[in-house]
Amino acid sequence: MVDQISDDLGDEIPVFVGILNGSFMFVSDFVKKYPKPCEVTFIKLASYEGVKSTEDIQRLIGLTQDLSGREVVILEDIIDSGNTLVEVHRIFKNENVKSLKIATLFYKPEAYKKDFKLDYIGIKIPTKFIVGYGLDYDGLGRDLPEVYQLQTTQPMTNLVLFGPPGAGKGTQADFLKEKYNLVHISTGDVFRYNIKNETALGMLAKSFMDKGELVPDQVTIDMLNEEVEKNADANGFIFDGFPRTNAQAEALDKLLKDKDSQINAMVALEVDDEVLVGRLLKRGETSGRADDADESIIRNRIKQYYSKTAILKDYYSSQNKYFGVDGVGNIEEITVRLSAVIDNL
Ligand code: AMP
Numbered sequence: 001m002v003d004q005i006s007d008d009l010g011d012e013i014p015v016f017v018g019i020l021n022g023s024f025m026f027v028s029d030f031v032k033k034y035p036k037p038c039e040v041t042f043i044k045l046a047s048y049e050g051v052k053s054t055e056d057i058q059r060l061i062g063l064t065q066d067l068s069g070r071e072v073v074i075l076e077d078i079i080d081s082g083n084t085l086v087e088v089h090r091i092f093k094n095e096n097v098k099s100l101k102i103a104t105l106f107y108k109p110e111a112y113k114k115d116f117k118l119d120y121i122g123i124k125i126p127t128k129f130i131v132g133y134g135l136d137y138d139g140l141g142r143d144l145p146e147v148y149q150l151q152t153t154q155p156m157t158n159l160v161l162f163g164p165p166g167a168g169k170g171t172q173a174d175f176l177k178e179k180y181n182l183v184h185i186s187t188g189d190v191f192r193y194n195i196k197n198e199t200a201l202g203m204l205a206k207s208f209m210d211k212g213e214l215v216p217d218q219v220t221i222d223m224l225n226e227e228v229e230k231n232a233d234a235n236g237f238i239f240d241g242f243p244r245t246n247a248q249a250e251a252l253d254k255l256l257k258d259k260d261s262q263i264n265a266m267v268a269l270e271v272d273d274e275v276l277v278g279r280l281l282k283r284g285e286t287s288g289r290a291d292d293a294d295e296s297i298i299r300n301r302i303k304q305y306y307s308k309t310a311i312l313k314d315y316y317s318s319q320n321k322y323f324g325v326d327g328v329g330n331i332e333e334i335t336v337r338l339s340a341v342i343d344n345l
Pocket residue numbers: 165187188189191208209210212213214215216220240241242243244248291301
């Protein structure tokens with residue numbers, strides 16, 4: 001933009017007029033790069049009231065020098081609705097300047113409602129609120145050397161509740177979802193629901209589940225995506241039984257990234273194998289689950305966990321997101337241990 005403006009202005013000494021407050025960093029960097037002599041001045045307009053662009057632009061400091069006959073370039077940090085330009089043109093209407101050009105670092109084409117010509121545009125951006133490099137959010141952030149987009153969605157809390165079959169994930173998830181107002185998604189439960197309702201997904205999953213094998217990744221990932229989409233307004237999720245493979249963990253990261261979010265922690269219930277087998281056989285007496293009734297299938301599920309799923313501990317440990325919790329004890333004690341981890345996130 002500097003090169004283009006200096007070419008266009010030739011050898012006349014221009015006056016660059018920055019619009020305060022937002023443009024101070026831009027003007028400073030701009031004139032440092034300007035290759036020829038120039039003058040710099042500022043006018044101060046207030047267009048933002050807190051965080052909302054208002055129609056009513058106030059002139060706080062107007063022109064303090066005579067600019068008649070001069071080449072003037074307005075330097076704006078950002079033009080969105082264009083309301084500020086109304087006041088700029090009003091200020092210059094009777095100044096008899098030789099030329100008045102408008103240069104803006106950022107421009108929101110979808111928000112622009114005026115007809116004034118914009119002579120120089122740095123970067124076109126979508127209608128999102130940005131902050132930093134002179135631009136503020138309710139007074140703050142002007143000092144930041146980089147530009148950021150304000151996050152508009154509430155940050156979510158997303159937990160992976162982890163542990164071998166029988167560790168008590170479902171039981172604990174019931175408490176945690178109430179306490180932290182999260183949506184609990186148990187992939188095992190969703191599969192069982194589909195089997196009960198004899199859906200295509202259920203029929204497909206059943207053949208794997210009955211043997212204690214994992215359902216293929218793509219089937220599981222598609223189903224999980226759908227469950228998350230059904231709860232688009234959630235404060236966050238407790239993922240129970242998912243992810244169970246690296247591919248699933250990567251798919252989950254991608255899904256959450258698309259929502260400007262992430263997994264905050266994997267909380268893992270650690271329970272000894274023999275305790276698990278005992279618990280699952282006992283559950284099988286009442287749960288009606290075929291995969292809880294047979295000790296060899298139970299042992300296969302635990303084996304699957306260690307051979308395929310336990311590697312996810314490394315996946316989350318490497319991001320400092322793994323928290324092991326002793327899963328042996330009474331239900332309340334374990335809830336307290338899990339809450340201590342979550343409260344510290
Ligand atoms: P669970 O209720 O979590 O013990 O899951 C019961 C069964 O559902 C597992 O043994 C698998 O066959 C299947 N399943 C549940 N979640 C997944 C997953 N994330 N990936 C593959 N299979 C799964």
